[in-house]
Amino acid sequence: MVVPVAIGIGSNDWDPVAFKAELTALVGKVRTAGKIPVVARMPYRSDSGAVDFQARLNLVVDEVTRELGLLPGPDLYGWFRAHPERLTDHLHMDDRGAVELMRLWVEAAAPLYD
Secondary structure, eight states, rough: OOEEEEOOOOOTOOOOHHHHHHHHHHHHHHHHHTOEEEEOOOOTTTTTTTTOHHHHHHHHHHHHHTTTOOOOEEEEEHHHHOOOGBBBSSSSBBBBHHHHHHHHHHHHGGGOOO
């Protein structure tokens, strides 16, 4: 039986080196448990200012996904960057944003069930 584990972390992180170590360790624990890790690109924050930490950390998500041969998770950064009106406080989504988040997860996990 396919048991995916949705991983969505990093929205409050800023250090790419520490984030990569923590994400890699988490993926390893999920795999050790016999499950399939699926890591989302963290959502865009409309209050990022001069330094867009999410964009920088999403490069780490992409790198870990590639290096460990993971099924790519949903691109929450791209979707919420295109739809910042769905963010109620520059980070947390409104009801419509939550519906879209679930749709994006379903689309990302669909290849596991084909």
